[in-house]
Amino acid sequence: MAKLKKKLNGLRRSPKSLIAVLFAGLLVVGSGYTAVNAAVSPDRQTVRSESQIQYGKKLFLANCASCHGRNAEGRELIAPSLIGVGEAAVDFQVSTGRMPGAASGPQLQVKPVQFTEEQISAMAAYVGSLADGPAIPDQAYLQANGDPTKGGELFRINCAMCHNAAGKGGALTEGKYAPGLMGSSAKTIYEAMITGPQNMPVFNDANITPEEKNDIITYLTYLQENSSVGGDDLGGLGPVTEGLLAWFGMLGLIIAITVWLGAKSN
């Protein structure tokens, strides 16, 4: 036993073992990193091919660089830097038609989409290649198959103060506003949460987990797919439109009838 110990001690002190340990360490860390990285975003490598990035860069230079700068570094008071905003931000802004922006104003407006899906993902790949940022969400969290009750609760606590409890949108200061969500796709909603476009705060995965984001999407999808059980929802704007209908619809109709009844006797 003592003999074996002595032999091992000798091996440990030889310079050859240092090389072996270094090699083994690098092997474990390197392959481990690759494995983990692949597990986190399995499609990122496949999405971002070199040719796609080049195509995206070309589109970027032609359509975006005038404001965001030739290297996406941004221009003060005109447009923010896009380094590190991630593919999700590009996909959100361009696929909803907000970008390219038509005019400066309190807020970018939703417009008809200017690019094809292929072009949008090329630009996203280019911006994504500049620095790491929120990636395009995994399809697994966009299926609207979560828990609508929990989603509703999360929505009311985190989103309703701007987007309204029924997701109809609301006003912010100085001409800005939170848009209604009744026409938003699952992907757009998810991307908005992780990128925080315009006035919206970022809800990262530590704040609201991907599963919880799926719950919120499930809740909103339910609202989108199920119209009001009580008849026309009057735009879902609550007591204001209800009051207008009460005055001008109901009372107006009744007054028309009273005038008719009064006229009959003459």
Added chain:
Amino acid sequence: MSNATTSKKKNGFLAGTATYVDDRLGVGGVLKEFGRKIFPDHWSFMLGEVALYSFLVLLLSGTFLTFFFQPSMTQVVYDGVYAPLKGAHMSIAYASSLDITFEVRGGLLMRQVHHWSALLFVAAAGLHMLRVFFTGAFRKPRELNWVVGFVLFVLGMAAGFTGYSLPDDLLSGNGLRIIDGMIKGIPWIGTWVSTLLFGGEFPGHAIVGRLYSLHIMLVPALILVFLAIHLVMLVVHKHTHYSGPGRKDTNVVGYPLMPVYVAKAGGFFFIVFGVIMLISSFFTINPIWNYGGYDPSPVSAGTQPDWYIGWLDGALRLAPTGIEFMIGDNTVSMNILLPLVVSLVFLALVALYPFFENWVTGDKREHHVLDRPRNAPVRTAIGAAGVTFYAVLWAGASTDLIATSFKMSLNQVLLAMQISLIILPFVAFIVTKRICLSLQRKDREIALHGRESGRIVRLPHGEYIEVHEPLESHDLYKLVAYKEYEPTLPRPNAKGKITLSARLRSRISRFYFQDRISPATQTEIDENAHHAHELEEQVQKAIESSK
């Protein structure tokens, strides 16, 4: 009916029934009096009726809802059919409201009927008040009935607000929190009042039960009592009527309640009921399932109260900020107190207006013929200013929706409303007064010179004239039959002294009646008719000579 036919009374069914009841209860006179109450025909006299009928619909639908509603704030886990709330923690009040909506047969329709008729009730009552105001129907002997009507309007708002908070959903909870904040904003006593009302810190576990007691017992009972007083006074005072030939302050021209108006009003009840059912069937109101149960942490964007509380919400929104100050250790929150005081003063002015106008005119006569609004220019202008003030406050409650719907800046909308609240009532006053005076002038012109006939005639010496046709006396009556008030002079009292109040009264009287158009007198009309006759003869001569 059989009683009337078997006893073969000459006076018919009404007298027969009156006799039957009178023999047993001794109140036949009252019944007869009520049955012979005369109603004139005019559409604007039916607005109060609309309010009355929507109140009946409220009682019917409300009773249905009490069968299923449970006013408890105990927490339960929802296990009903509405998927996006299944498994959520909520109060029993909210859960039972959801059950009424989704599981009780006809429950959602009844909820919508109840809510829509509540909106209609207050709206019709408000419009009825405006009709009474602008036609001067509040004048002697009806000043007290105006006050009773005013109390009914305020009770309507109270009934609405207590009911609005019962389902314990997020939207109404946000509204309740605003009320809590307003109460707490009253210096010194606010916190105590809030604690007593909510049974501890907001929201507590008591408020829904307490509001329920008020909503289904106290407030409707008070409404019924004041409604009864309102209707008895209506019979005692007799009905007012618009001016016309044969219509005087000493009579009423119309049809009796029995049998004509019982049939008409009965039919009209079903029309109002029908309209309410129609709207309730096709339009959602207060979709509580969208809002979720109340939880003090979330607040929804676009939170508004029902329309009749809107003007108070607007007052809060339009109040300037940064005007609070400290007295000792207490912050006096002027941004809450100012709107509170302004609203209360506004309500007090509405309630007391008849007494004020009576003091100014010093008119002790009874008035049963209504004013045309144009014939009381300053009153009409004051009314228009009040309506404008109310309307701006009301619109103020939806600043956020105005901003998003019309793509404007919320801050600028708010500023524009603040300016409008001060400026527009004055603009409305001046414009309305001018329009009234112009209309009076036009009336006078038509009364004196007749209606433009469109007939152009050339006289022999080349002059062209348009022939005016004199009015039928029936049409003329409406244009000239109104009382003209003149500004009063300050008179010395018994001690021979001109008091400050007498001077003030004289000043206000001048403000009211300085600018006025006198109605055309009979002498003026005769004189003009003579001229017209001479002209007509000239025209006839001209026509004959040209043949």
